[in-house]
Amino acid sequence: MKKSIATQRERLPELQLVRAFAIIGVLSVHSTSYAVSAMKESQYFFLYNFMNIFMKYGTPTFIFLSSLVLFYNYYSQPMTRQRIGGFYKKRLLYIIIPYTLFSIFYFGLLHFLYYPDRSLADTVESFFTKLVTGKAYTHLYFVFISIQFYVLFPLAWWLFKKVPQLTKWAIPIGLAIQWAFVFLNKYYWQVPNKGSWALTYIAYFMLGAFVGIYYPKLKAWLVVSRSNATPVRTVSWILLWLSWAACGLGHVYIYYTNRLYGTAYNSTLYELMWNAHTYLGAIVLLQLASIVYRTFKGGLTPALERLGAVSFGIYLIHPFFLLVYRKFPLSTGNSVLTHAWYAGGFLAALFCSWLVVELTVRYLPASWLVFGNVPKTEKSRRRQEQQGVPLSR
Template sequence: MVSIEILPQERANIPELMLVRAMAIIGVLFVHSTSFATMNMMNSNYFFIYNFFNIFMKIGTTTFIFLSSFVLFYNYYSRPLNNQLLRSFYKKRLLYIVLPYLVFSVFYFMILHYAYYPDRSLSMEVSNFMDKVLTGKAYTHLYFVYINIQFYLMFPLFLWLLKKYPNTVKWAIPAGFALQWGFFLLNKYGLDTPVSNRGSWSFSYFSYYLLGAALGIYYPKIKEWIIIAKKNVTAVRLLSWIVLWACWLIAGLTHVYLFYETRLHKASFNTTLFDLVWNIHGVLTVLVLMQTAFIVTKKLPKALTNRIARLGELSFGIYLIHPFFLFFYRQYPLDTGTAWLLHLWYIGGFGLTLIGSWIVVDFFARYVPFSWIAFGNMSKPVKRSIDQGTLAKKLDA
């Protein structure tokens, strides 16, 4: 998710993207820390709260995919596509993305082996491990890195196409939806044996990827619409902002409602409806989060904004390691019938996951040489003000 890259011929920095990353990783932590509660707290009067955070915040993966594409096309579209660029691009992805992916695949494989399968021969498990690594299944959350690797393999093709035929950029967004939904419908109705792990394949996220590509290329032209500020207000823009946020809330709450009825009342809905509502919710969320980031930059104290930005800078490492804290926290479930203690236990899981992951990754970034092997290319904290645009340029990985 985060790797540092100083580029020649850079376009203007967008430090607010670090805030979007921070909000995305918070969403990931909410979803993962409430997953057990949505199963174990169904008899609670507060189940709707757990269900809300588990579904409404289900925007981390899709937002990170959008950000990855947005930053890549924003930075690379104006640069010559040659062998030097491709070598540099893939070298960085190999070192700062693929290598950490392999490290944490081994890390979680060893944890699971010794926690659940200590009697199995480790040598016999190697082939099973290799299969999981090659399909993004070494641990539940690593599918995201697997998806991004697929996008990186395709990035030069899309970059070449959009550069050679600039008129195709305006069709990138509808093409993304067409490719994604073509894959969904083909998998559901056209294949004799549907793809079982559909969410681990890049075609499931093409609407976000090509939305990021189009907005990254067009950003200098559309930033006045994205940034909600008095100087940018027109009647049309104001109406479009209101419509965007209203549709986002409606889509998000509908998404929550579908899961609430399914989980609590065993209601049955067409799976395509879930896909549609989540797709709308996810796409609108990335736009809302970008606007929110600019609002936060202006409204919150600089010190607090910089701390949030630091969370965004470390988001890749936090994403990789946070299930480790949840895994061990859940080894000691709270055995009590006191409702408020159970609620505190679930809140504690979120707090430990956020704070523990943040401390560990920040410590490695500050003090441990070669920490990029495990956590990707992270920056040490620097004295800067986010609204002055002095954050180092980051590439999503």
């Protein structure tokens, strides 16, 4: 009898915490998008700008994490037609079907609100165009990117198995491809909506592949603890975190001066600061998750684990609650209430979405059609892993 993937690999529960950090980042960016335009005269504009830019690690971290888990679970396994078929079946059921349903939902909502007089022919054409390009709503580009990487994954898996030496070069290969795309697009192609294409994030995918393949060897460095500390590792940890903080604050600064004073920067600088900030941040968040998991095991950790488990569902539904919330703006000159209203957008997006996902998963049969593969409880999640259900969506 063949052993399942899950029984052959160490469970990595801290990855759910990384998902939680990532969804908090996404919600922070989306909930402050209006504020950075409306609050330029406020003395707290720097804080809104900070939350809007520093927290942009969400999407890159999700891509990094998805790749890490895929290669961690699959790379050591033999490539068979059955295994590849099972991989695509799970993605169809738990990613593409929810993506399609939410594309219909958001497209219909926008049609009702803004295009009620559009002809049926134009409506159908517009919908299918948006469906196959990830544009039915602003946030669905991420799922569209993920689908592209799911198409790419078996090819990368086969190539790394065929030429194992390439795995050691995954990081420079990913950075080279991504930056080749950046420059070719800037000077020659000018691809519209380049953020909707996998090449924009290929470095994160390859970083995840490297960490996933070599995790057993990297674990002592990735898990920051006294037992793992050596002089060399400690210095490397400090340098990593300082570099991440510097790149993140530099990223925040160029947007702050551009938004407030109109300072112009070369577009490549924006690309570089975003890439450095979020690329280093993916590893920092992985290390932070291991620290939080050990330190707050009986308190904060279970809540963050659950938030990570439902993060895909929250990602899909949260723009709806932001849209509804923003239909009722405050008309007040009281700055305290104004700040509270913007903070309320984040809280509404988080907790309303979380509640809807939890209720759907708990009480709606075939809830996976809507929110993907979300276990009802921590116990059911562990049972899924024991049965060989991968940690990745």
